[in-house]
Amino acid sequence: MKDMNMDIAPEKKSYIDLNVVQKKMSARILLNKIVNYLFLLSTLFGLIVLVILLYRVVADSIGWLNIDFLTNKLSTSPDRAGIVGAIIGTVWLMIIVGPVTMVLGIGTAIYLEEYAKKGRFHSFIQTNITNLAGVPSIVFGLLGLTIFVRVFGFGSSIIAGGLTMSLLVLPIVVVSAQEAIRSVPQFLREASYGMGATKWQTIKNVVLPSALPGVLTGMILALSRAIGETAPLVVIGIPALLIPIPGSLFDSFTVLPMQIYYWTIDSVLVDEYAHLAAATILVLLTVLFVMNSVAIIIRNKFQKRY
Amino acid sequence: MCALTITARKSTKANAPLASDTENTEKNIVMNTRALNLWYGENHALKNINLPMLENDVTAIIGPSGCGKSTYIKTLNRMVELVPNVRISGEILYRDRNIFDKTYLVEELRTRVGMVFQKPNPFPKSIFDNVAYGPKIHGIRDKKILKEIVEKSLRGAAIWEEVKDRLNENAYGLSGGQQQRLCIARCLAIEPDVILMDEPTSALDPKSTLKVEELIQELKEKYSIIIVTHNMQQAARISDKTAFFLNGEVIEYDNTDLIFSTPNDKRTEDYITGRFG
């Protein structure tokens, strides 16, 4: 190890001048402090905008959001216009999106996590789902317009809108259901197999119940996305002034975001429409707030049980 | 002579400074820990530590896992304060200045008291940039000077010959042992006074361990070194002084050869003879 001795240079020359280091130190620390506050400010920027946005919506809807507004049908006259049709339309939409995405989403997730062999085909479906999640919602609208409205001949009906919206939010349900299924510990499955249960019995009686909270959370998030989504429905074709209340899956319909859209763009013609739009936004945000709170409660309640 | 030493050691057992140690009078005290207590939340992790550390010595800190040795070494450059809910009392004097003093900036302290970690932690940058990082943040911009510093530091860490032809390659291409010596070079580049080493060889194979140990022997010519180790042979091989920690307390501190030949405390003896730990 003689060469190691040679490695150590005998020179005592010093490069770091402590006085210089000290002099620069206070500036560096000050800069760090300033930047700390700038970053905090930047973080708060988004929240400030959020507060302004909410304030605007609430301020604009005061005096407009009341029982009449919630129970009246649409009207060109701002004083008599209400959103009962849009509320019922939104409920109808959920009646389709809920069951369809639940069956498709959970089924796909079970297939991917429990049955499919991890290989090319598995990663193909997985990649496909990831890619679908990134497709702009308006492209789903065109798919719905071409397939459901035109080819299947559903027209601009609840079923066409509902199926389109289901495909749009499907990736959300699949991914969250997959995560939930994956987090079910292996020993629970083994316990079930150990008693002679079959694979499907194990999935049905052990895996799915344990994964339920995660699946539900994903479902709620998917539904709240569907409730707020506008673009695909614009493409499918929702009439601006639809007075009759839909009564079946094949009726045309309108939903809360569509009503916001039409009132917003028409607010240049009739000033009061901006207030109607704001009041509808408040209703929509309240619904979303409640749904998300439920999702958070479910998630927190069932988190980390194992 | 021996008997005399032992009585002297007994009398100073708790507050380690050694009256009998002739070396003590020749060497300066670089860092002096006085009545140091540290709590993680409610957990009293360090209890009334008093330890001197001498210039150009290698001081080994040994003890079983969870005895506070890592906590202690991280307190010496105040890295321990990154842990939430840490409380500290007492003082550590570095060159006669209390490092917990409000006017003492941690960044300044850390340029004087360098650290080498348990696992090699090079930055995901080139070998050159790893070593130049410290000088750069401290304001050295001149390319030529940086080059000189990098070469000097890599030579100092006995790795220059191995990497001089690939300074621009990513540090993660090096072996674990080389990475650790690179981390030592990175530490040398800021020309510290004291080097803290927290089990620097625990993640290395025996061959690399040997190299790092030899390097430590070289480095003590110029630096004062504190090394935490759970390997008692290592402590015996490379250190001048050894402190034995147990449950957050310093049980014994003395010349390494004395600790390993005639330990004073039953617990020290139990530990170094492998009866627990």
Added chain:
Amino acid sequence: MSKTVGVKDLIQKKDKLSKMKSGVEKSIPVFLFCLASISVLTTVGIVSTLVYETFLFFKDVSLIEFFTTTELKPLSPVEPKFSILPLLTGTVMTSLVAMLVAIPIGLTTAVFLSEYASPAVRKVLKPLIEVLAGIPTIVYGFFAFTFVTPLLREFIPALGATNALSPGIVMGIMIIPLVASLSEDAMNSVPNAMREGAMALGATKLEVTLRVVIPAAISGIIASFVLGISRAIGETMIVTIASGSSKNFTFDITQSMQTMTAYIVEVTSGDAASGTTAYYSLYAVAFTLFVFTLLMNMFARYISRKYREAY
């Protein structure tokens, strides 16, 4: 003892059903496979409709006209013109404005949450910022049109009632949480040992962040930017409402500019009869949009996977 026998009997009785049981066991995977293939069918549906109708469009209009000329007059009764360039500039300019807002604010938010904030502060701020991501885009559209544009006009009198600036800014705000949370994830995956290594050399937090954490997390950070851009390109309602429908080939963000998405909305909700060139043009535009966003999403995944540092 008799109880044990009873259970055995029951099990044996049940085994008679085992034939049926194995039938179920075999058919379940097939059924689930069919459900899983719906997602593949969706992709096939999207691609085939877009490709087919786009093909019909290019029978009438040449690729050269579509990509190199600058006039877009789909419904002109005299001489309809089909160029995507005005829509591309509209899309690019609004997205550019959006990213000028989202990248600096998103990244600094990520740095603050990951490097500076105490766990308690982080726990409060992070979900609040996520709220921004949960607000429907139509609400942002309303906000851009009725609040941000009038506000900006106080400062820029020349600003049009519809323009690219205001929806761009609002879109940027919408994308902040996306950039922030993905960048933060990337920074969180940088091992603490690396931060400690830099701090032990006397680096300040800022120096640790700029010279160690961000370089180490750069692939994930860039991926977050690319996904943000992709989101901005595909965003529809904000630009439809607040950016207007001017089809002029211009780079002036104070004036109305139509994006690709807004064009699709206009044509589908307008009078373009099925089968006309104007009708097919929306598929050509949608196909372009689809390809752009798909490529960006794939690119983002590629870089974040390929260049993830093996610490």
